[in-house]
Structure formats: structure tokens, C-alpha cells
Amino acid sequence: MAKRVGIEVSLAIAEAAKLANTDVVAAYPITPQTHIVEHLAKLVADGELDAAYIPVESEHSAMSACLGASATGARTFTATAGQGLELMHEVLYVASSMQLPIVMAVANRALSSPLSVWGDHSDVMAVRDTGWIQIFVENGQEAVDNVLCAFRIGEDPKVLLPVMVHLDGFYLSHVIEPVLFPEQSLVDKFIPPYKYPMPLHPDKPVTMGAFGPPIIYTETKKAQEVNLRASKEVILQCWAEFGKTFKRHYSPIESYRTEGAKVLLLTMGSFSETAMTAIDRMREKGKEVGLVRIRLWRPFPFEEFRQAVSNAETIVVVDRALSFGGPVGPVCSEVRSALYDEKQKPKVVSFVAGLGGRDITPAGFEEIVNRGIEISQKGSENEFEIFGVRG
Amino acid sequence: MEKYAVYVPKLVTKKENFAPGHRACIGCGEALAVRLACKALGQNVIVANATGCMEIVSSQLPFTSWRVPWIHTLFENTAAVASGVESALKMLMKKGRIAQQDIAVVAMAGDGGTSDIGLQALSGAMERGHNFLYLCFDNEAYMNTGIQRSSATPFGASTTTSPAGKMSMGQFTWKKNMPAIAAAHNIPYVATACPSYPFDLLAKVEKGAKTPGPAYVHILSVCPTGWRCATDLSIKIGRLAVETGIFPLYEIENGRYKLSLDPPKLRPVTDYMKLQGRFRHLSEDLIAKIQKRVSAEYAEIKEKAVADKE
Numbered sequence: 001m002a003k004r005v006g007i008e009v010s011l012a013i014a015e016a017a018k019l020a021n022t023d024v025v026a027a028y029p030i031t032p033q034t035h036i037v038e039h040l041a042k043l044v045a046d047g048e049l050d051a052a053y054i055p056v057e058s059e060h061s062a063m064s065a066c067l068g069a070s071a072t073g074a075r076t077f078t079a080t081a082g083q084g085l086e087l088m089h090e091v092l093y094v095a096s097s098m099q100l101p102i103v104m105a106v107a108n109r110a111l112s113s114p115l116s117v118w119g120d121h122s123d124v125m126a127v128r129d130t131g132w133i134q135i136f137v138e139n140g141q142e143a144v145d146n147v148l149c150a151f152r153i154g155e156d157p158k159v160l161l162p163v164m165v166h167l168d169g170f171y172l173s174h175v176i177e178p179v180l181f182p183e184q185s186l187v188d189k190f191i192p193p194y195k196y197p198m199p200l201h202p203d204k205p206v207t208m209g210a211f212g213p214p215i216i217y218t219e220t221k222k223a224q225e226v227n228l229r230a231s232k233e234v235i236l237q238c239w240a241e242f243g244k245t246f247k248r249h250y251s252p253i254e255s256y257r258t259e260g261a262k263v264l265l266l267t268m269g270s271f272s273e274t275a276m277t278a279i280d281r282m283r284e285k286g287k288e289v290g291l292v293r294i295r296l297w298r299p300f301p302f303e304e305f306r307q308a309v310s311n312a313e314t315i316v317v318v319d320r321a322l323s324f325g326g327p328v329g330p331v332c333s334e335v336r337s338a339l340y341d342e343k344q345k346p347k348v349v350s351f352v353a354g355l356g357g358r359d360i361t362p363a364g365f366e367e368i369v370n371r372g373i374e375i376s377q378k379g380s381e382n383e384f385e386i387f388g389v390r391g
Numbered sequence: 392m393e394k395y396a397v398y399v400p401k402l403v404t405k406k407e408n409f410a411p412g413h414r415a416c417i418g419c420g421e422a423l424a425v426r427l428a429c430k431a432l433g434q435n436v437i438v439a440n441a442t443g444c445m446e447i448v449s450s451q452l453p454f455t456s457w458r459v460p461w462i463h464t465l466f467e468n469t470a471a472v473a474s475g476v477e478s479a480l481k482m483l484m485k486k487g488r489i490a491q492q493d494i495a496v497v498a499m500a501g502d503g504g505t506s507d508i509g510l511q512a513l514s515g516a517m518e519r520g521h522n523f524l525y526l527c528f529d530n531e532a533y534m535n536t537g538i539q540r541s542s543a544t545p546f547g548a549s550t551t552t553s554p555a556g557k558m559s560m561g562q563f564t565w566k567k568n569m570p571a572i573a574a575a576h577n578i579p580y581v582a583t584a585c586p587s588y589p590f591d592l593l594a595k596v597e598k599g600a601k602t603p604g605p606a607y608v609h610i611l612s613v614c615p616t617g618w619r620c621a622t623d624l625s626i627k628i629g630r631l632a633v634e635t636g637i638f639p640l641y642e643i644e645n646g647r648y649k650l651s652l653d654p655p656k657l658r659p660v661t662d663y664m665k666l667q668g669r670f671r672h673l674s675e676d677l678i679a680k681i682q683k684r685v686s687a688e689y690a691e692i693k694e695k696a697v698a699d700k701e
Contacts, residue, residue: 016638023483026471026474050486052479054474057515058512058515061515068462068472071462092470200460201437202434202494203461208454209450210454223658340504
């Protein structure tokens with residue numbers, strides 16, 4: 001029987017990595033990821049998880065050790081946040097380009113300076129183009145489920161790509177939630193044993209990471225792009241299979257009360273649950289608004305997204321990151337781009353909010369939606385607005 | 392003794408796991424050192440290679456010079472990659488997913504990748520006690536990118552970023568002592584080697600690979616391109632580095648120093664320096680300063696070796 005327990009989400013993620021029979025963990029502590037790796041270290045120390053725990057001296061080395069472990073054929077897990085993700089930056093490209101299916105939980109955190117350990121999406125947006133599959137989760141259950149799915153998706157021989165599971169720092173990582181842990185036997189069936197097709201081993205020497213002169217570099221990058229896009233099929237299959245086995249269902253784009261809604265609020269990450277409350281309240285007041293949440297950030301689910309917003313006249317996008325001096329918020333930028341060639345385009349209004357852990361209340365979301373409607377009708381002098389900012 | 396030269400090479404494998412046909416410069420001491428190291432390491436090895444000359448000359452897609460499993464990822468992370476490989480091997484053997492066998496995990500990097508940008512990852516891997524061998528191929532500057540100074544560049548050498556000029560005598564810092572830094576991690580085996588002494592190099596690499604725990608071998612690799620010397624002098628210059636005491640050959644086993652070669656009398660440093668364009672600009676005063684330092688450093692190592700012998 002699956003076990004339902006009250007548990008801190010960080011600990012639940014470590015338990016999920018244990019359920020997945022992780023072989024190697026290489027991690028460096030950083031707030032708000034610490035509880036994940038502390039719990040993994042404890043699981044190893046207590047003999048509950050038979051894995052090598054490498055307590056590296058930096059995030060750069062954490063991801064680098066993961067490269068080595070994954071290339072040798074070990075199921076490899078790590079976790080990080082904010083500055084740690086930035087320090088890994090160049091290594092992230094190597095993991096995806098060399099097709100090493102590492103799974104990483106990211107407790108999303110703002111970037112310095114000023115130093116902020118609190119949550120936003122500045123760290124994700126900076127690694128948006130690193131070639132990883134990126135999944136956003138909104139609660140503890142989704143976190144556990146998608147860490148399991150991440151192993152299955154990444155290790156699929158058709159995919160072989162690393163996967164980030166994004167959870168908002170503190171707002172999700174540090175809350176205690178009811179979580180249903182699937183049975184080990186079902187997980188074992190759901191995630192087949194890891195078999196990397198070309199591991200480093202003297203029996204069959206391989207050269208990994210040769211350099212690419214101009215005559216071949218573009219081809220390697222095209223292959224990578226085709227592969228990442230094609231991974232969507234496997235992701236969809238995995239979620240479908242997960243739904244069948246565990247009765248919980250996931251989609252690249254999640255819609256909430258969008259029936260008949262001409263105005264859609266669009267969010268990504270844990271504050272989506274607060275946004276749902278705001279939508280409920282507005283619906284009670286008779287407003288025809290709905291919510292669309294992006295779960296699969298990479299590969300971006302264009303088809304599903306266009307389908308989900310096809311009847312909308314206005315989309316109000318709330319970003320948790322800034323693109324300094326650029327167009328709108330990074331998510332909004334992609335949303336606009338996805339809709340540019342559509343015959344019937346909704347108005348897309350951009351807000352940036354919730355930076356560095358600043359809370360957005362349901363009333364805040366209501367205000368954002370109302371202001372968004374106003375901008376869509378009357379226009380605005382600004383490309384986007386920062387919600388609730390002083391000065 | 393003259394027959395020694397005829398028979399001894401027969402004791403060394405003819406198998407080349409670092410295959411010919413790579414793109415190293417003529418007279419490259421590093422390519423020779425890697426070739427010898429691969430002979431010593433044999434087949435049961437996994438190599439993690441840092442970005443640098445050896446990676447670039449040996450791995451242009453779709454070619455490879457490596458007949459052993461080899462991975463290159465980035466410049467500064469090779470020791471960390473090796474620690475991941477080592478941990479994975481241990482775990483997969485423990486779980487029975489791969490057969491139990493001795494597979495040496497060997498990290499290779501240049502002097503920049505070791506003493507500058509990769510020092511943190513190397514320190515971490517040595518501190519954690521991974522069972523691996525780290526080989527630093529020291530050609531005393533960033534040769535792959537065009538002879539820029541590193542912390543391993545010797546005092547007085549002219550490089551493209553420590554050029555000699557009216558206001559500059561070239562490199563104004565003394566070479567970072569990497570073997571001492573490695574030894575300070577209390578690892579079981581540290582050694583210096585040079586391909587001009589091939590059998591000594593073979594023995595040390597083999598010993599390092601067989602040592603349980605971290606081992607570090609620092610290999611002086613003459614670079615005619617960067618040192619501005621004749622390409623047929625690589626072996627001779629390597630020998631002179633040792634004979635002048637500039638690059639003494641020694642081992643530090645469990646903290647105990649042992650000189651591998653102790654010439655009865657050190658040759659003057661000028662014998663070594665005059666063959667290289669990178670030192671051409673140095674005044675007699677500066678050469679005297681270098682001579683003083685070299686003599687003192689050599690005496691210090693010798694003193695430790697004598698003390699540890701007793």
C-alpha cells in the first residue's frame with residue numbers, strides 16, 4: 001500500500017530519490033536546498049539508501065562529479081538552488097550535450113546581489129537554454145511524482161537527457177505537506193534499471209567529449225535540439241503511464257477553471273496554487289477568468305499551450321524573474337513568441353512579481369488580473385509592470 | 392651497462408593506448424609523457440582529461456587517439472569528474488552491476504588546469520580521499536591558448552601575458568609548488584617525473600595508479616613551442632631541468648621524501664636556461680637570483696629526503 005505521510009517537501013524529494021534507487025549523489029549545500037541533501041546523506045548513513053554520497057567542495061564540482069558518475073553508468077541525483085545553479089552553469093550544458101541523464105531538484109532562489117536566499121525564478125531563467133528538460137512542480141506530491149518521472153524520462157534510451165525538477169525555494173521546499181509515497185515494487189516497475197548505452201568501461205573503450213570543429217559542431221547542436229524537442233513525446237507517455245499506475249495525472253500545460261474564460265492568468269511554479277485561490281474568488285464574483293500553469297518549461301509545449309489559450313482574449317502573465325533591459329518577463333516573452341503567428345492573437349500583458357521571496361497573496365493576484373485587463377483595454381506606457389514595487 | 396639500453400625497452404609494452412596520429416607539435420614533451428603514462432597504466436583504466444593541449448591534439452571529432460575509455464568535459468573540473476567516475480565504479484561493483492576488477496581512475500590536466508583553475512576541484516578530490524591518480528603535465532604556461540603565464544610559469548620566463556619588456560623582466564612570481572600542495576593534503580603518494588627519464592616516469596605512474604587513495608604525479612613536459620627552444624632538444628632540456636636542480640625528481644610516500652636521482656653536483660641553471668628563448672632577456676643579476684633560489688630549494692628537498700631516510 002502507498003503510504004500517506006506528513007513530510008517536509010525537501011525530505012520527500014530525498015525519499016523519492018531513494019525510491020528511485022539512486023546510485024550516486026554529489027551535492028554541495030545551499031539554502032534552500034539543504035534539507036534535500038541533508039536527508040539524502042542521512043538515508044545513506046543509516047543504510048536506507050545504498051548510494052555513494054560525494055560531499056563535494058562546490059556546486060561546480062557537484063555537477064562535474066555527476067557527469068563522471070552518470071557517464072560510468074550510475075543513476076545520479078543532485079540538488080541545488082540560486083547561486084549554486086549559476087556556479088554549475090557551464091557544466092549544465094555539458095550534461096545535456098553529452099546526454100547524461102542526471103536528475104536534479106532545484107529549490108528555486110533569487111540571485112545576488114543583494115544576497116537573497118528566498119525564492120524566485122532568476123536562477124531558472126539563467127539556465128533556460130542549457131538543454132535540460134525542465135519540469136515545474138507546485139506541491140509536495142507533484143515534487144515526489146515528478147522526481148520519479150524525471151528518472152524514467154531522462155534515462156529513456158530515446159531521450160538520454162538530464163532533467164531538472166523545479167520547486168520554489170521555501171514556499172515549497174520548506175513546507176510540510178501530506179504526500180502519498182508509492183510502493184517500492186511499483187516504482188521499481190515504473191523506473192526500469194538504469195542501463196547507460198555507452199558507459200566508461202575498459203571492456204569497451206569510448207571517447208566521450210571530443211571537441212567539435214566548425215565542420216561538425218552545428219550538426220551536433222542540431223541533433224541535440226531535435227532530441228530535446230522529441231523528448232516531449234516520451235514525457236507525455238511517461239505521465240500517461242504514471243497516471244495509469246498511480247492515479248495522478250500531469251500535463252505540460254495545466255488549466256484551471258478556464259471554461260468560458262476570456263481572461264487567463266498564466267503562472268509557473270508554486271504560487272500557482274495561490275493563484276487558484278484568486279481565480280476561485282474572482283469566479284465567485286462572477287468574473288470569467290481562468291488560470292493556465294506551465295508545468296513543462298523545456299521542451300516548451302507549444303502545441304498544448306496554444307490549445308490551452310485558444311479562446312482567450314487576454315493573457316496576464318506573471319513572471320518571477322526579470323530580463324534586465326529586455327522585453328517583458330522571460331515567461332511572457334516566450335508566450336508572446338508562441339502566439340505571434342496565430343491568426344487570432346490574444347493581448348498578452350506582462351507582470352513581474354514575487355522577486356526574492358516577496359509574497360503574492362490571492363488579493364495580489366486579483367489586483368494583477370484587474371490591472372492586466374485594464375492594460376489590455378487602455379494600453380500602458382511600460383513594456384511590463386513590476387507588481388507592488390515601491391519607488 | 393651499454394646493453395641495458397638494448398634490453399630494458401623490451402620490458403616495456405609496445406602497445407600504444409595513446410595512439411599515434413595526434414596533432415601535438417613537433418618535439419612535444421607532453422605527448423611523450425602521456426604516451427609513456429598510458430603504457431604504465433595499461434588497459435584497465437578510465438581517463439578523465441581536462442581541457443588543454445592533450446585534449447585538443449587527441450580528440451578532434453570524429454577522431455580519437457585514446458584506446459582506453461576517456462572523458463573530457465571542462466577545464467577546471469577534471470578531479471571532480473574523476474571522483475564521480477570512481478564513486479560510480481565502487482557503487483556499481485558493490486551492487487553487482489559490473490564485475491569486480493581493478494580499474495584505475497586517472498585524471499589528467501596541464502599546469503593551468505591543475506595549479507590555477509582546477510586547484511579547488513583537485514583539493515576537494517584529494518581531501519575526500521578518492522582512489523584516483525592525478526597526473527599534472529606541466530609545460531609551465533597556458534600553451535594551448537598561446538603561451539600565457541600560469542602560476543606554474545617559472546620566475547623570469549617571458550610569456551605572452553608576462554612579456555619581457557623595458558619595464559618587465561617577464562614572470563615576476565616564483566613557480567607554485569604543486570607537489571607540496573598535494574602532499575599537504577596528506578595523500579599517500581606524490582611524485583615528480585619527466586619523460587626524459589622514461590623508466591622513472593613509468594614506475595611512478597604505475598605506483599600512483601596502484602596506490603589506494605589519492606596519488607599525484609607532477610610531470611615536467613618540455614614545450615619547444617612555448618619555451619622557444621629547438622624541437623630536437625626536448626629530452627635534453629628535460630634532463631637539464633633535473634641535473635640543474637630546477638626540477639628535482641622525488642617521491643613523497645606517506646609524507647616521507649625520497650630523491651629519485653641525486654646528482655653528485657648540480658649543473659648551473661644557465662646550462663638549462665640558455666637553450667630557451669623564454670629566458671633570453673634575463674640579466675646576470677636575475678640569473679644569479681634564480682640560481683640562489685634553485686640551490687636553496689634543492690637543498691631543502693634533499694634535507695627532507697635525508698631526514699626521512701634516517
